[in-house]
Amino acid sequence: MSQEGYDKLVAELRHMESVELPQVRDAIAEARDKGDLSENFEYHAAKREQSRLLGRIRFKQRILENARVIPAERLKSDCVALLSKVEMTNLANNARMTYTIASPHEANLREGKISIKSPIAEALLNKKVGDEVEVRVPAGLLKLRIESIQQS
Numbered sequence: 001m002s003q004e005g006y007d008k009l010v011a012e013l014r015h016m017e018s019v020e021l022p023q024v025r026d027a028i029a030e031a032r033d034k035g036d037l038s039e040n041f042e043y044h045a046a047k048r049e050q051s052r053l054l055g056r057i058r059f060k061q062r063i064l065e066n067a068r069v070i071p072a073e074r075l076k077s078d079c080v081a082l083l084s085k086v087e088m089t090n091l092a093n094n095a096r097m098t099y100t101i102a103s104p105h106e107a108n109l110r111e112g113k114i115s116i117k118s119p120i121a122e123a124l125l126n127k128k129v130g131d132e133v134e135v136r137v138p139a140g141l142l143k144l145r146i147e148s149i150q151q152s
Helices: 003-032 041-066 119-124
Strands: 084-090 095-102 113-115 132-137 140-151
Touching (some): 119 132
Antiparallel strands (some): 084 140
């Protein structure tokens, strides 16, 4: 995982623990003060939200416990690897696209980051500039040529 992705996860976890969780606990206390809990919709909704939030917190904690930050200087620049920014051409329509190969927890297509476990990333791994790869995707078979590789 990149240092940026790790720091983002830590910030999300801190926000959930220090802001969202106290808000949910306040909502539970406020709903409890309204009386009969058996028919108190606000109380049950707040408890469900607390359960959902605690699950998300545990999930993020497990990710961070098992995460390894990869220093940029350890990454190879001559072939595609984790955290590589790859520019490629779709040989069917000559469309150019650029993606960064990221950990599954950092993947975000809007930011141009695809998971290392995606079909495209798996096909590109350990390939060099000029290599052509075929990738089976849900839409069919893609033929891509690697134009450039940069380390993030």
